[in-house]
Every structure is written in C-alpha cells, then in structure tokens.
Amino acid sequence: MYKLLRLNWFGGALAWVWLVIVMLPLYWVVITSFKTRATYFITNTFAPPVDPTFDNYLTVIESGFIRYFMNSMIVTAGAVIPAVAVSFMASYAIVRGAGNRWLRSINTLFLLGLAIPLQAVVIPIYLIIIRMQMYDTLAAIIMPSIAFAIPLSVLVLANFIRDVPRELFESMRVDGATEWGTLWRLALPLTRPALVTVVIYNALSIWNGFILPLVLTQSPDQRTMPLALWTYEGEYGINVPAIAASVTLTTVPIVVAYAIGRRQLLSGLTAGFSK
Amino acid sequence: MTTLAPPAVRVSEPTVTGGGRGGGLIWMTLPALLIFTAFGVVPLLGVLALSFTTWNNVGPIQPSGLDSWTTVLRDPDLPHALWVTFLIMGLSWLVQTPMSVLLGVFLAARKRYRGFLAVLYFIPLLLSSAAIAITYKALLDPNFGIGNGLGLPWLNQDWLGDSTLAVGVVIFIVSWQYIPFHTLIYQGAVRSIPTSMYEASLIDGAGRIRQFFSITLPQLRYTIVTSSTLMVVGSLTLFDLIYVLTAGGPGDATRALALEMYRTGFQANLMGPASAIAVILVLVGLGLSQLLRRLGGRGDESQQEGA
Numbered sequence: 001m002y003k004l005l006r007l008n009w010f011g012g013a014l015a016w017v018w019l020v021i022v023m024l025p026l027y028w029v030v031i032t033s034f035k036t037r038a039t040y041f042i043t044n045t046f047a048p049p050v051d052p053t054f055d056n057y058l059t060v061i062e063s064g065f066i067r068y069f070m071n072s073m074i075v076t077a078g079a080v081i082p083a084v085a086v087s088f089m090a091s092y093a094i095v096r097g098a099g100n101r102w103l104r105s106i107n108t109l110f111l112l113g114l115a116i117p118l119q120a121v122v123i124p125i126y127l128i129i130i131r132m133q134m135y136d137t138l139a140a141i142i143m144p145s146i147a148f149a150i151p152l153s154v155l156v157l158a159n160f161i162r163d164v165p166r167e168l169f170e171s172m173r174v175d176g177a178t179e180w181g182t183l184w185r186l187a188l189p190l191t192r193p194a195l196v197t198v199v200i201y202n203a204l205s206i207w208n209g210f211i212l213p214l215v216l217t218q219s220p221d222q223r224t225m226p227l228a229l230w231t232y233e234g235e236y237g238i239n240v241p242a243i244a245a246s247v248t249l250t251t252v253p254i255v256v257a258y259a260i261g262r263r264q265l266l267s268g269l270t271a272g273f274s275k
Numbered sequence: 276m277t278t279l280a281p282p283a284v285r286v287s288e289p290t291v292t293g294g295g296r297g298g299g300l301i302w303m304t305l306p307a308l309l310i311f312t313a314f315g316v317v318p319l320l321g322v323l324a325l326s327f328t329t330w331n332n333v334g335p336i337q338p339s340g341l342d343s344w345t346t347v348l349r350d351p352d353l354p355h356a357l358w359v360t361f362l363i364m365g366l367s368w369l370v371q372t373p374m375s376v377l378l379g380v381f382l383a384a385r386k387r388y389r390g391f392l393a394v395l396y397f398i399p400l401l402l403s404s405a406a407i408a409i410t411y412k413a414l415l416d417p418n419f420g421i422g423n424g425l426g427l428p429w430l431n432q433d434w435l436g437d438s439t440l441a442v443g444v445v446i447f448i449v450s451w452q453y454i455p456f457h458t459l460i461y462q463g464a465v466r467s468i469p470t471s472m473y474e475a476s477l478i479d480g481a482g483r484i485r486q487f488f489s490i491t492l493p494q495l496r497y498t499i500v501t502s503s504t505l506m507v508v509g510s511l512t513l514f515d516l517i518y519v520l521t522a523g524g525p526g527d528a529t530r531a532l533a534l535e536m537y538r539t540g541f542q543a544n545l546m547g548p549a550s551a552i553a554v555i556l557v558l559v560g561l562g563l564s565q566l567l568r569r570l571g572g573r574g575d576e577s578q579q580e581g582a
C-alpha cells in the first residue's frame with residue numbers, strides 16, 4: 001500500500017508541474033497583450049497589467065489582420081470541405097468494395113501516402129504550382145493541402161464505415177437504393193462522429209500550416225495567419241505587447257473551436273489511431 | 276504537415292466485408308485519387324527526378340546525372356545537419372517518452388480533475404509552431420524574459436544566442452508542444468489494458484511500481500512503437516518551429532535537415548541539391564520507421580495494437 005501511494009504521489013506532482021509549464025507561456029501571452037509598451041519593460045513580466053489596454057489589438061487589426069484571418073478561413077474551409085468529401089466517398093467505396101482488386105490497391109496507395117512528409121516534396125509541389133500558373137494565390141495553398149489531408153482522412157473514415165453492420169447495407173439494397181443513395185442516407189449519418197473528427201483534425205493542421213504559404217505565396221495579400229505572425233514579429237521587433245496581441249488573436253479562434261468540438265476530437269483521435 | 280505529423284507506419288490490409296464486386300464503386304475514389312496523385316504521388320516521384328538535375332529555380336530543367344548528389348554528399352554542411360537532426364530527435368525522444376508515459380498513466384484513471392488537466396494539456400497542440408516560436412522568443416529574452424519574471428537569475432541566459440543552449444531550447448519547445456499529444460495516446464492505451472491483469476497481480480502481492488514495470492509498460496509496447504515513430508518522423512521534418520525561432524542559428528547550431536533543404540532550395544536557388552536532401556529525408560524517415568517496427572518485435576500489426 002505504501003508503494004502504491006508513492007507512485008501516485010509522484011504522478012500527481014508531475015502532472016501539476018507539467019500544468020504550470022504548459023500554462024505559463026499561454027498566461028504570459030494573454031497578459032502581455034494587454035500591457036502598454038512602456039509598462040512592459042518596467043514591470044515584472046508575469047505580473048498582470050496594471051492599466052489594461054486594447055491598443056495592441058487595434059494596432060494589429062489595423063495592420064491587415066482581418067485580411068489574413070479571412071485568407072486563413074478561405075484556405076482552411078476551401079481545403080477541408082473538399083478533402084473530407086472526396087475522402088468520404090473514397091472510404092465508402094474502399095469499404096463497400098473491399099473484394100475488388102483495384103479498390104484494394106487504391107487503399108494501399110492512400111495508406112502509403114501517410115509516410116510522405118510534406119516538407120520533403122515541397123519543391124516539386126512548388127514547381128507544379130508554378131507550371132499550373134497558380135503561384136501566389138490561395139488556391140496554391142489549397143490544392144496540396146487537400147492532397148495531404150486525404151490519407152489520414154481515408155484511414156479514419158474507412159475504419160468507421162467498416163463498423164457499420166453489413167445488414168444495414170443489405171437492407172438498403174433490398175429497398176432498391178443505389179450506392180450513391182446508400183452513401184448519403186446510411187453511411188453519412190452513421191459516420192458523422194468520424195467526419196467531425198476528421199474535419200477538426202484537418203482544419204487544425206491546415207489553419208496552422210506554415211511551409212506551404214511560405215513557399216507558394218509571395219505577396220502580403222495572400223498571407224495566412226501563421227505567416228503573417230512571422231512577418232509581424234519582424235516588423236514590430238521590440239513591441240512585445242503588439243506581438244503578444246497578434247499571437248493571442250491567431251490563437252483564440254482555434255481555442256474556441258476546441259472548446260466546442262473537444263469531445264469529438266479527442267474520442268475520434270483515439271479511435272482513429274487505435275484501429 | 277504542421278502540428279500533428281501523420282504516422283509513417285504501414286497499416287494492415289482491411290478485412291474483406293464485401294463480396295468480389297465493387298468495380299462499380301471505383302468512380303467514387305476518383306476525385307481523391309486524382310488530387311492525391313497530382314500533389315502527393317507525382318511530387319514524390321518528382322523530387323527523385325529533380326535530384327538528378329541542377330535546376331536553379333529559373334532556368335530550364337535538364338538532367339545532369341549525379342551532379343547534385345555529389346554536391347550534396349561532399350558538402351560538409353550535410354553531416355552537420357544530420358547530426359543536429361539526430362541530436363534533436365534523440366534527446367527530444369528521451370524527454371518526451373518518459374514524460375508522456377508517466378502523464379498518460381496518471382491521467383488514465385477516471386477522475387474528474389484529471390480530465391480537466393487533460394483538457395488544458397491539449398492546448399499547445401492547437402497553436403501554430405509560428406505562434407509558439409514567437410512566444411518563446413520573447414519569453415527567453417535575457418533581459419525582460421522568464422528569469423526576471425520568476426526571480427530566478429540563472430534563467431537569464433542568452434538562450435538563443437548560445438549554440439548549445441539554442442539546441443536545448445528547440446528540444447524543450449518541441450517537447451512542450453508534443454508531450455500533450457503523446458500523453459493522449461498513452462492515456463487511451465492504458466485504459467485499454469484489461470483490469471483483470473491488475474487484479475491478478477494484486478492477489479500476487481504486486482505493488483504499484485511492480486505493476487507499472489510488469490504490466491503497464493509491457494502492455495504499452497506497441498503504443499511506444501507508434502508514438503516513437505510519430506516523434507521520430509516529426510523531428511525529422513521539423514521546420515516551422517526552428518525556422519521562426521532561430522532560422523538555424525546561432526551560426527548553424529540548429530540547422531536541421533529540413534531547414535537545410537529549404538535554405539539550399541529556396542534561399543540559394545539550388546533546387547537540384549535541395550531535392551537530393553529531400554530524398555535523403557524520405558529515406559531516413561522510411562528507414563527509421565522500419566527500424567522501430569523491427570525493434571517493436573512485430574510486423575504489420577503494430578499499428579493495430581498501438582495507441
């Protein structure tokens with residue numbers, strides 16, 4: 001019993017220490033974003049602001065933040081919706097036609113795709129985008145983002161569709177439904193939890209994407225938020241509160257989305273990786 | 276990819292649920308197949324092809340045999356970049372794995388406050404690497420940063436200006452960002468260990484520590500393989516964080532392989548040699564994930580049991 005308590009005590013202490021390590025930088029960003037430039041340098045960096053101000057947020061918003069935010073929204077929605085749609089259709093076909101040799105090869109191809117790191121193929125992607133005359137457009141970021149969302153989406157969605165009892169498909173068939181109708185009216189509603197998971201997961205990685213916007217766009221107009229942040233940091237340099245405000249602004253939307261979709265994301269992630 | 280690297284593990288063939296038909300369904304896979312081929316498969320073949328050219332980003336692309344490969348393999352920067360990459364990979368594995376296992380085991384118990392901790396732990400995963408790098412850059416300022424804030428003068432180091440410290444900072448931040456994810460994986464895995472094993476060991480008089488080493492750890496074996504594969508491939512392709520945090524500096528202290536590829540290609544316009552580095556990146560990644568699977572003592576099923 002003594003040993004039992006000791007390990008638990010150790011785990012508990014570690015868990016709380018880790019919580020402090022995780023939260024301290026986040027706390028710092030938020031409080032710093034409300035400090036004035038002058039007070040930042042004279043007060044303790046972890047002390048809450050004595051004279052909270054929204055000026056930093058105004059500065060950031062005035063320098064085109066809304067534009068970057070919209071760009072990120074367009075890229076994320078423009079990539080996630082098609083990616084999940086085509087992945088869902090492909091997963092349905094792969095599960096329903098599992099005996100077919102071609103479909104099995106297609107499935108294997110997608111699974112192998114999990115092993116392709118985006119960084120390693122960014123040069124040919126850059127070349128393809130230039131040849132397609134899409135360089136420096138949001139579409140240039142969207143197209144490869146869709147492609148790289150497909151393998152994991154197919155993996156997770158196919159695992160879920162596979163759990164749908166075969167009898168349900170059979171009875172739809174007896175009722176005279178086409179495969180397309182079955183996909184819409186049976187598979188889609190039953191797979192909704194997995195779809196939500198895949199949407200959130202992909203949205204997160206595309207929203208935070210850095211290398212594609214860096215390599216495939218050039219003009220400030222086409223900048224997404226992570227890239228804009230990096231530019232801000234270069235521009236504002238010593239104005240730490242303004243930088244903190246821009247970090248906070250880019251982070252709040254995702255934290256809100258996380259708060260809404262948390263259960264789905266976590267249960268889906270665990271299930272997706274465990275099957 | 277950015278925050279969560281996709282697993283570089285092969286997954287076993289699906290079980291057959293349909294009959295021999297399904298040919299009429301192939302069209303449903305076409306949109307996915309088309310775009311994945313265009314921006315996934317073709318670039319993978321393309322990077323190999325480009326490594327046998329000396330394309331300079333503007334001129335014509337012409338085959339030039341092994342020129343780019345000899346350039347890269349003779350370049351003294353390559354061994355250094357490999358060294359930095361493996362150093363970050365190895366040390367961050369050493370930091371992340373024990374932490375994630377311990378936290379995962381602790382959080383696996385279904386207690387309310389532990390659920391709350393797990394919720395907060397997840398937040399670093401939501402942030403972009405750029406945001407994280409920028410935050411830490413300001414926090415690590417030797418004059419106005421963390422040391423002064425906490426009243427701990429020894430923390431007032433020139434963290435990003437010193438070669439050794441800068442590597443340590445990268446390892447710390449990578450761990451800060453990804454321990455939550457691996458904790459989540461271990462938490463799920465611990466919950467799927469049959470409780471009967473613990474009950475049986477309790478009858479045999481095993482304490483918590485004995486249980487941890489005799490039941491929990493062996494049962495987590497395949498999860499450790501999965502989690503380690505994700506960590507290793509993630510470190511191998513680490514780019515955003517280093518690029519924003521140090522841009523490879525001071526000097527070339529944090530110039531890891533993916534950054535070396537970016538610099539060679541997009542800053543020096545040597546697309547041929549950069550493609551050769553990218554091919555090395557892919558090969559090292561595949562080699563390491565194969566190795567980890569072998570070490571895990573199992574073939575294709577590791578993903579099934581893992582996580």
